[in-house]
Amino acid sequence: MTEELMACPGPHHVHRNAYCTHMAAVENVTDDRTLDAFPSEVEDDAEPENCDCDGLGGFPCWPCVHTGRKELPN
Structure with a gap:
């Protein structure tokens, strides 16, 4: 702010x-x-600090979706 x-x-x-x-x-x-x-909190394709994709069985975590690094499946 x-x-x-x-x-x-x-x-x-x-x-x-x-x-x-x-x-x-x-x-x-x-x-x-x-x-x-x-x-975007992350300017490049770097993994966000709070990424939890590994623990979600292939489903992207919200920080990765929010920053545009990954997309939600249909």
């Missing part, structure tokens, strides 16, 4: 004083003013 104060009129922030999806969207807008809805 940025060092600047952020506020949102949405109920999640107003009633819980919590960081909300609106705040996350504002922080993830790119320089060309498009929204990167799922910013």
Whole structure:
């Protein structure tokens, strides 16, 4: 999160004083003013630190799916 104060009129922030999806969207807008809805935590094809694919019997773990390293099977 940025060092600047952020506020949102949405109920999640107003009633819980919590960081909300609106705040996350504002922080993830790119320089060309498009929204990167799922910013990658890993820039290359490196395995995420919290990868648990080995323990899932061939099914990809969420960190690998979230970063775009692997896809969910159909």
